[in-house]
Amino acid sequence: MSSLSLYDTLTRTTSPFVPLKKGEVGIYLCGATVQAPPHIGHVRSGVNFDILRRWLTKSGYNVTFIRNVTDIDDKILHKAVHEKAPWWAVAMKYERAFSDAYAALNVQPPTYEPRATGHITQMIELMTLLIEKGAAYAPGNGDVYLEVRKLKSYLTLSRQQVDDLLPAADADETYKKDPRDFALWKAAKPGDPSWPTPWGAGRPGWHLECSAMAHAYLGEAFDIHGGGLDLIFPHHENEIAQSEAAGYAFSKRWMHNAWVTASGEKMSKSLGNSLQVVELLKSVRGIELRWYLGSAHYRSMLEFSHEALAESATAFRRIEGFLIRSTEILGAAPTPVISQGFTDAMNDDLAVPTALAGISEALRLGNSAITSGDKKGIKASADEIRGALEILGCDPFDPVFSTSGGEDLTSALDGVIQLALAQRTAARDRKDFAASDQIRDGLAALGIVIEDTAQGPRWSISQISEK
């Protein structure tokens, strides 16, 4: 029996996962800044860490999963001006869009999903502590800064030296002791939302909120902190700086997902709307998009193309088709079973691609078992495949993926189609293939696909058409 090993960005190595508290895992994942609709890069992070969470849960851990919502920042304020709407309306609109995208991809809701603006009190407490300890200072302009040169281990996650950093273009050295000092708190500008503090009214800096919320929900030390690669610096470095300066042990392990790239380049908001989740869901189902995003290793760049996505969806439908056929033959949905091969792969830093190779093997064996009528073999393969799909969040039997209409409609439809199939079978028996093909073509025109199997004809509703 293998045990779980995970990569740690801090040490740049894979090491055995040992929780701080037996049987418990605390995870903090940096969520979205809700200032635009989600594109697939955003949801890849959600999918990757959802797989981690499901695997930890399946491994017997009680997982507390925190994913924050940054609902106040410069971009949201700019967007509010642009959209001629209050900043909070903009934030809520895009928070909903993210929630919808996560739901469409079967990303489980976090245990708690804190918003930055709901935790100003905790942020003020943290700043007070940091100032008391001499790590932060309020120079009187309403800003509060963290003094990075006082920290002994600043930039260890990204392995940089303070003096190597390019000075920020917008650094205001009037008040900062060092241009690299970063803002915990930003003084209010006229017209901007603000909250009162002992140092003046203002709003939180981006980094402070995550430290404050992680502390509020997971305590001074927790197991895993996650996010996209681009958050390593400055965001995660600054979180570490704030938290350690406050005396917290903070995260024991750091995990970062790689990007979805387009033509080799990191996906960015300038690429337009085509790779937004809502757009892609017009050509593939949520379960298929999830399969695609989850199929590459989380630390590998995933080169997006519409062709690759379509191929991935085809591959998934093949697996799904087997599970549906096996269910028809066995008269019951498969029971999820986790195979040893799947366990070993997932325990090796979530080696999903290796696990997928195992699924392909089980699929081949299962299809052969259908051909030979080996019900025991069918069940063994179907159980194993469903078990794996469940962890990957792509279980076709999961109610979240069920198409509207439901059982009643399907069974009524089945009765009608069975009548037509009986006519067709009769025609085939008397070798009247013109008549039998006419029936098949007629059903096909209605979106009903007929297949002749060893167990007799079966029908299914054809998948949504490709664009």
Add this chain to the structure above:
RNA sequence: GGUCGGAUGGCCGAGAGGCGAGGCAAGGGACUGCAAAUCCCUCUACACGGGUUCAAAUCCCGUUCCGACCUCCA
């Protein structure tokens, strides 16, 4: 300037000293009245140049190209 990744067959994507993952696409075959589905077979690749080694896609040195971060980023 600093830090960090990457380059694998037509395409996507694993692997990290010996045994050429897997998928998609393509071609051939089996099955079938035909189709679909399914199964079998074929297509045997690691950017380039050196080196280490009995053995290198994998380790070392160098080169080229692509990309990311350096205070808005999943």
